Amino acid sequence: MRHTKPKFNNVKSKKASSFHEFARSTNDAWDIDDEEDEEFLGTFNTTSSIQNQVPTIYIYLSVITSYFYLCAPHSVRSTLQKQQSLPVRPIIPLVARISDQNASGAPPMTVREKSRLDKFRQLLASPNTDLEELRKHSWSGIPREVRPITWRLLSGYLPANKERRELVLKRKREEYFRFIEQYYHSRTDEHYKDTYRQIHIDIPRTNPLIPLFQQPAVQEVFERILFIWAIRHPASGYVQGINDLVTPFFVVFLSEFVTEDMENFEVAALPLETQRNIEADSFWCMSKLLDGIQDNYTFAQPGIQNKVKALEELVSRIDEDIHNHFKRYEVEYLQFAFRWMNNLLMRELPLRCTIRLWDTYQAEAEGFSHFHLYVCAAFLIEWRKEILSMVDFQGLLMLLQNLPTIHWGNEEVGLLLAEAYRLKYMFADAPSHYKR
Amino acid sequence: MAKQYDVLFRLLLLGDSGVGKTCLLCRFTDNEFHPSHISTIGVDFKMKTLLIDGIKVRIQIWDTAGQERYQTITKQYYRRAQGIFLVYDITSERSFQHIMKWASDVDEYAPDKVQKILVGNKSDEVDKRQVATEQGVKLAKAYGMDFFETSAFTNHNISETFTRLAEQVLAANKKDLDLLRTSINDELNLAALEEEEGLCDSAAGDQHKGCWC
Numbered sequence: 001m002r003h004t005k006p007k008f009n010n011v012k013s014k015k016a017s018s019f020h021e022f023a024r025s026t027n028d029a030w031d032i033d034d035e036e037d038e039e040f041l042g043t044f045n046t047t048s049s050i051q052n053q054v055p056t057i058y059i060y061l062s063v064i065t066s067y068f069y070l071c072a073p074h075s076v077r078s079t080l081q082k083q084q085s086l087p088v089r090p091i092i093p094l095v096a097r098i099s100d101q102n103a104s105g106a107p108p109m110t111v112r113e114k115s116r117l118d119k120f121r122q123l124l125a126s127p128n129t130d131l132e133e134l135r136k137h138s139w140s141g142i143p144r145e146v147r148p149i150t151w152r153l154l155s156g157y158l159p160a161n162k163e164r165r166e167l168v169l170k171r172k173r174e175e176y177f178r179f180i181e182q183y184y185h186s187r188t189d190e191h192y193k194d195t196y197r198q199i200h201i202d203i204p205r206t207n208p209l210i211p212l213f214q215q216p217a218v219q220e221v222f223e224r225i226l227f228i229w230a231i232r233h234p235a236s237g238y239v240q241g242i243n244d245l246v247t248p249f250f251v252v253f254l255s256e257f258v259t260e261d262m263e264n265f266e267v268a269a270l271p272l273e274t275q276r277n278i279e280a281d282s283f284w285c286m287s288k289l290l291d292g293i294q295d296n297y298t299f300a301q302p303g304i305q306n307k308v309k310a311l312e313e314l315v316s317r318i319d320e321d322i323h324n325h326f327k328r329y330e331v332e333y334l335q336f337a338f339r340w341m342n343n344l345l346m347r348e349l350p351l352r353c354t355i356r357l358w359d360t361y362q363a364e365a366e367g368f369s370h371f372h373l374y375v376c377a378a379f380l381i382e383w384r385k386e387i388l389s390m391v392d393f394q395g396l397l398m399l400l401q402n403l404p405t406i407h408w409g410n411e412e413v414g415l416l417l418a419e420a421y422r423l424k425y426m427f428a429d430a431p432s433h434y435k436r
Numbered sequence: 437m438a439k440q441y442d443v444l445f446r447l448l449l450l451g452d453s454g455v456g457k458t459c460l461l462c463r464f465t466d467n468e469f470h471p472s473h474i475s476t477i478g479v480d481f482k483m484k485t486l487l488i489d490g491i492k493v494r495i496q497i498w499d500t501a502g503q504e505r506y507q508t509i510t511k512q513y514y515r516r517a518q519g520i521f522l523v524y525d526i527t528s529e530r531s532f533q534h535i536m537k538w539a540s541d542v543d544e545y546a547p548d549k550v551q552k553i554l555v556g557n558k559s560d561e562v563d564k565r566q567v568a569t570e571q572g573v574k575l576a577k578a579y580g581m582d583f584f585e586t587s588a589f590t591n592h593n594i595s596e597t598f599t600r601l602a603e604q605v606l607a608a609n610k611k612d613l614d615l616l617r618t619s620i621n622d623e624l625n626l627a628a629l630e631e632e633e634g635l636c637d638s639a640a641g642d643q644h645k646g647c648w649c
């Protein structure tokens with residue numbers, strides 16, 4: 001059992017009050033961490049104490065805005081919608097650096113990180129990047145500075161040969177925009193209009209709390225990417241949840257051009273060419289990812305059904321207590337794990353954690369299609385204590401559908417991945433190693 | 437141990453993507469409204485306890501994803517529902533047309549005894565209305581259902597709709613209800629009774645809430 005970390009007291013909901021309680025109750029712990037950081041780094045981070053206050057302020061803000069909502073006459077609805085998308089989480093970064101801790105800012109780089117970054121730069125600069133070596137280093141997290149290029153390489157979008165990269169990029173980006181010219185107008189055709197309608201409904205609902213994704217320029221990018229992908233993959237077409245999968249790529253490729261406060265960055269202010277490159281790269285990398293998990297989204301979603309069954313089987317071996325507890329209270333794995341598979345845990349984790357998770361998924365062979373199963377098992381076991389303390393169906397479901405990860409950062413994801421790796425190592429090649 | 441509820445049953449929200457199923461539910465259980473809610477994936481779960489005729493009614497509400505691809509998954513939940521909301525959006529003729537398809541799925545997959553109610557949501561969006569109130573009334577009549585126009589945004593008819601369906605489910609299970617009245621001290625789990633399987637909730641409720649770590 002691994003329960004050394006302080007945990008959320010109120011695990012039942014993500015609601016403002018409970019998070020506020022959490023923030024209050026853990027203020028001390030966060031302060032201590034920062035002091036240690038400062039000592040360790042030998043530097044002084046002037047903003048850390050202010051930043052620590054932010055989650056609380058954020059909660060106040062959202063309490064105020066939702067109160068405002070409830071009282072408002074409905075004629076001011078659209079104005080209020082704009083208010084709702086005011087910056088609400090300015091400090092917690094969308095893209096965290098290796099060293100970024102949870103709710104604190106970005107402390108200066110440690111010596112170790114510096115040498116890691118140098119190693120990546122060296123690999124990337126070689127005439128033929130050693131992809132095996134790159135994967136090995138990426139497994140434990142890719143430094144933010146080199147993440148965009150590393151993701152392009154690991155996804156198979158860019159070739160290892162450095163000389164060819166520019167040409168490939170140019171060709172692929174042109175190819176994508178030819179698709180747009182050729183097909184995007186067909187979104188109003190009888191044959192495709194249902195696909196487009198569904199995408200159009202879902203886009204404003206993608207990351208609704210982050211202002212960046214409410215910008216028309218960004219929403220149009222998502223619509224084009226998803227529509228083109230959908231009509232090129234008729235076996236699955238567009239399925240809700242795929243919209244989420246564009247987000248990490250878009251954010252990572254945008255991060256090359258934004259240094260801070262990405263949540264509020266005005267994308268339309270970038271040169272058109274840059275915007276187009278981000279869009280095309282996001283499309284191709286997302287396509288590569290989906291190639292590996294398309295059976296998650298085909299008729300009857302067999303990929304997901306199989307993975308949920310495999311998760312059940314795995315948990316029954318690694319943690320009989322949890323498994324029996326679910327049985328006793330008639331909790332079915334499908335009731336919570338369907339979404340874990342369909343959205344690759346993106347709905348359960350903050351975006352910065354998903355990005356870190358995907359460093360590893362892209363470094364693993366079959367990361368998204370296979371290793372993800374072990375990550376889900378490790379994620380479930382992570383909440384062992386909370387799960388076993390719930391003694392009714394309702395409590396269990398409410399917990400499992402609202403796991404309190406809002407404060408998670410690289411450290412938590414790192415531990416999760418280490419545990420997943422251990423499980424994979426123990427069970428992948430010896431499926432009957434632990435018989436129940 | 438104080439009893440948390442007398443009766444437990446399951447309700448299901450069905451309807452096209454984007455008609456506002458999740459918004460209805462959030463308004464009902466948490467009295468909150470978010471204009472652009474994140475889309476539901478698979479099935480979500482919430483609950484609330486109502487007091488109807490002196491009976492504490494605990495309702496579990498299952499909120500489903502509206503997209504067709506999810507129906508293999510969501511249909512698995514029909515069988516265990518005692519009440520179903522068929523939801524359309526008054527600003528979408530298409531979502532209203534699709535009620536027929538949702539209703540026929542319910543006929544096919546839900547228990548015969550299941551109670552249904554028709555809901556036309558987004559009644560505050562008068563300028564965008566595509567489905568007249570009379571159309572809703574007429575369709576509901578044809579199916580023998582009750583009908584409400586609701587607005588999760590203005591909180592119009594929300595608790596009325598949920599309460600009405602709960603009352604109907606109670607009435608439809610009158611036999612069990614009478615049983616309950618004669619032995620009001622026992623918790624009664626309609627869901628479990630109907631399935632004739634699974635745990636009796638009273639047994640689970642009596643468990644000492646200890647930590648099993």
